[in-house]
Amino acid sequence: MLLVEDNERLATLVLAALEREGETADGVAGMEEALAALATAAYDAVILDLGLADGDGLTLLRDLRRRANPVPVLIISARERLEDRLAGLNAGADDYLAKPFALAELVARLRALLRRPPQLAPTRFEAGNLAIDEVTQEVTVGGDRLDLPRRERGVLRLLLRQTGRLVPRSALENAVFGFDSAVGANALEVYIHRLRRRLAQAGASVLIRTEKGVGYVLDVRPGES
Numbered sequence: 612m613l614l615v616e617d618n619e620r621l622a623t624l625v626l627a628a629l630e631r632e633g634e635t636a637d638g639v640a641g642m643e644e645a646l647a648a649l650a651t652a653a654y655d656a657v658i659l660d661l662g663l664a665d666g667d668g669l670t671l672l673r674d675l676r677r678r679a680n681p682v683p684v685l686i687i688s689a690r691e692r693l694e695d696r697l698a699g700l701n702a703g704a705d706d707y708l709a710k711p712f713a714l715a716e717l718v719a720r721l722r723a724l725l726r727r728p729p730q731l732a733p734t735r736f737e738a739g740n741l742a743i744d745e746v747t748q749e750v751t752v753g754g755d756r757l758d759l760p761r762r763e764r765g766v767l768r769l770l771l772r773q774t775g776r777l778v779p780r781s782a783l784e785n786a787v788f789g790f791d792s793a794v795g796a797n798a799l800e801v802y803i804h805r806l807r808r809r810l811a812q813a814g815a816s817v818l819i820r821t822e823k824g825v826g827y828v829l830d831v832r833p834g835e836s
Contacts, residue, residue: 612656612721614638615645615671616687617664621710625658628714632723641665647782649675650769656724658717661688661699669702676703678773683724687712720821738774739816739831743767752813763806766799770819770829779826803827 612629615773616622617640629636637652639645642665657675659666684706684728686699691709699707705727706720735744740753743764750757750764759767770778784799807819820828 612636612658613645613648613652613654614642614658614670615642615663616658616660617641617662618660624714625717628718629721632718642668642671643779645671646674647779648682649682650773650778650782656683656685657719658685658687658721659704661686661690665676669699672699672702672704683727685717685720685724687717734776736768736771738771739827741771741810741815741817743771752810752815753759755813757809757813759806759809759814763802763809764801766806767810767829774829774831777822777826777828780824781826783827 612634614622614625614636616625616630616638619640622638622640626636626638637648637654639648641663645657645659648654659668659672663671666686668686672686675682675684684704686704687698687710688695688707689710690699692694696707698710703795705724708717708720735742742753743750748764748768750759750767766783769783781800803819803821810817810819816832818830818832820830822828
């Protein structure tokens, strides 16, 4: 699971409690790191603080639900008024726990969330005449199969899942090379270049736009649908 909490002491306590319960958890301190983590890994649940240093956790939650990401979300927040709890639940949270809280209650609530039947997640993503099947990993352009090497397919998959949105460079590198791999300075650009060429040759109605120094965006070409 993923913990999004910028209070270092609390994050350490929560991660330790989860580890004692046999749970594997990653911890991040901000929204950008959380988006990168969620883009590169499938988590069983998200524990989300609202008062993050780089933004409001509700913004992250709404973004997840707009993308039809069904991951269960447990909000932990010092905002304890009824209006705050309702705002969190209405934004798509599955549960809301006000700070301060007992770690045992946090663990119990997470277990309750994980016992719920999983929601159906999208299995196919499309942009223009380009599509990828999440089950078979088959990429098609205009209905015709496009064979791509694993790493280029990984880059495309992440971009296609977030069509029209900026995908941070770090998220792409983590998805393609892994969090612990030593990556050359221009390695990602090489794969982007190859992917652009293959898509153009196949007649794909999309383009990969560079946001210099930040990341990449997959857009449908103007006039295409």
